[in-house]
Amino acid sequence: MPAAMQSLTIRPRRLRATASIRSLVAQTTLAVDQLIQPYFVAERDVDREPIEGFTGIHRWGIDALTDEIATDLVHGVRHFLLFGSSPERDERGSAASAADSRVAQAVRRLRERLGDAPTLFTDVCLCSYTSHGHCGVVKGAQVDNDATLSRLAAVACAHAAAGADFVAPSDMMDGRVGAIRTALDDAGFANVGILAYTAKYASAYYGPFRNALDSSPEGFDRAGYQMDFRNRREALRELDLDLDEGADLVMVKPALAYLDVVADLAAASDVPVCAYSVSGEYEMVKQMARVGLADERALAIENLTAIRRAGAQAILTYFASTIARERWL
Secondary structure, eight states, X not given: OOHHHHHTTOOGGGGGSSHHHHHHHXXXXXXXXXXXXXXXXXXXXXXXXXXXXXXTOEEEOHHHHHHHHHHHHHHTOOEEEEEOOOSOOBTTOGGGGOTTOHHHXXXXXXXXXXXXXXXXXXXXXXXXXXXXXXXXXXXXXXXXXXXXXXXXXHHHHHHHHHTOSEEEEOXXXXXXXXXXXXXXXXXXXXXXXXXXXXXXXXXXXXXXHHHHHTOOOOSSOSTTTSBOTTOSHHHHHHHHHHHHHTOSEEEEESOGGGHXXXXXXXXXXXXXXXXXXXXXXXXXXXXXXXXXXSOHHHHHHHHHHHHHHXXXXXXXXXXXXXXXXXXXO
């Protein structure tokens, strides 16, 4: 038999013949319970406020947010990450650690109404509470790493006291996971977990998010503390440090442009790896769909499945609520 004919005895297309067969042999699955929906808590008591350049995403008043999350739960979304900000900003981000911060208020309200049904993650950072927009205490032309650690720990403890399940430090200061773990344990919050932004890159994908929290930095950029997008092995060093300091979950942010990093961490981590499909990734899908260049559902699901295929066990995505409510899966 000619070699060309012999090769046709093996036909991979047999496993692609029908939707049923493709589903049977699919190597990667995407499910709603693997998704975490981020929400922005408004600075004032409103229903909801649109965010410029962030299609379909809002800042939510606490009562409206509680209603929204209650609806999400009905549709199967169970995990949420809350971001907040304050109109009262100073050099140290003092409002971030207040017992009555908007995030702390939202967590308390959610617990009062919904109990432990939602898994609540809270962002721990100072950028949307500081007058300069940086993620820590600024001294001169840089963020003072060590002076920032106690501030982050105070924020984490305030959120834990309100009822957060996980705190998620997104600042990229060296040693912050260990400082937060020690502070939580000392304050009696040993069961509150830490989702570490282990490999957070200084990225151009964050534009809509910065509009949401008015958190653009002043004076200098964040390249001095967030990771350089040219670096891959450095993420493994950050992973080792975060695991040694007590991280319960680790994260890569952004996701799509860093699938190699997601795969590296998934292969090396002893704890589950998350990936954050960030605001720029979300908005690119929205804009392509708006001008008729892509099907929104198909593109969103393809992107998120690629992130899962790279090894992420959980994905933070602004599409989570839509995927569940509109039954995209």
